[in-house]
Amino acid sequence: MSTAFQTLDNRHQDRRSKMPFFCAFHVGIRTGKRKSERRDSRGKPVYVDAYPGRLVLCTGLILVLSALDAFLTLNILAHGGEELNWFMAILLEDSVEKFVSCKLALTAMALILLVIHHEVQIIKNFQVRYFNYLILSGYSVLIGYEIYLLELANAVAGKG
Numbered sequence: 001m002s003t004a005f006q007t008l009d010n011r012h013q014d015r016r017s018k019m020p021f022f023c024a025f026h027v028g029i030r031t032g033k034r035k036s037e038r039r040d041s042r043g044k045p046v047y048v049d050a051y052p053g054r055l056v057l058c059t060g061l062i063l064v065l066s067a068l069d070a071f072l073t074l075n076i077l078a079h080g081g082e083e084l085n086w087f088m089a090i091l092l093e094d095s096v097e098k099f100v101s102c103k104l105a106l107t108a109m110a111l112i113l114l115v116i117h118h119e120v121q122i123i124k125n126f127q128v129r130y131f132n133y134l135i136l137s138g139y140s141v142l143i144g145y146e147i148y149l150l151e152l153a154n155a156v157a158g159k160g
Contacts, residue, residue, distance in 0.1 A: 048119060055118055058132045059111050065139035066107040070100045072146040079153040 073083065074096065083089040091099040111132070118129035 047116070051115060051118065055115060055129055055132060058136050059115055062111060062132065062136050062139060063104070063108060065136070065143055066104060067100075068143055069139065069146065070103050072143065072150065074099075076146060076149055076153070079150065079157070081149065081153070 073081075073088075077083060077092070083092055088099060088103065091102050114128055114132055114135075118127065118132070120128045122128060
């Protein structure tokens with residue numbers, strides 16, 4: 001008595017279902033659940049659907065510090081300072097609204113790209129997400145320096 005079992009080799013078949021033309025994922029109604037790579041990517045960039053909370057917090061803090069930087073820069077300029085970034089100086093000559101909106105828009109676009117590619121490994125053990133933390137540290141130091149400049153300007157104005 002022999003019983004024959006037929007086994008199917010499904011390893012080479014695409015088991016994923018077809019994506020419909022209108023999909024809730026495309027318009028943001030539903031979000032994905034992938035938070036890390038599912039398989040060994042072997043050097044390829046890895047993209048996820050959900051981002052770590054600390055990365056989102058870091059990105060939000062960078063945007064807030066960028067807005068604070070614009071505010072402090074305008075205050076420093078009002079106390080007789082000078083804008084050293086030639087591109088921002090051109091925008092300031094045109095209007096303050098252009099300066100602030102371009103500054104925030106450029107920062108936001110750069111952050112979007114960094115967040116999308118946060119899992120990409122540039123050098124051994126150095127991923128793109130670490131750039132966000134470096135930018136946050138840099139902005140923190142810059143804000144401290146601008147506050148120091150404003151206190152220095154107020155001290156000079158108080159003596160004069």
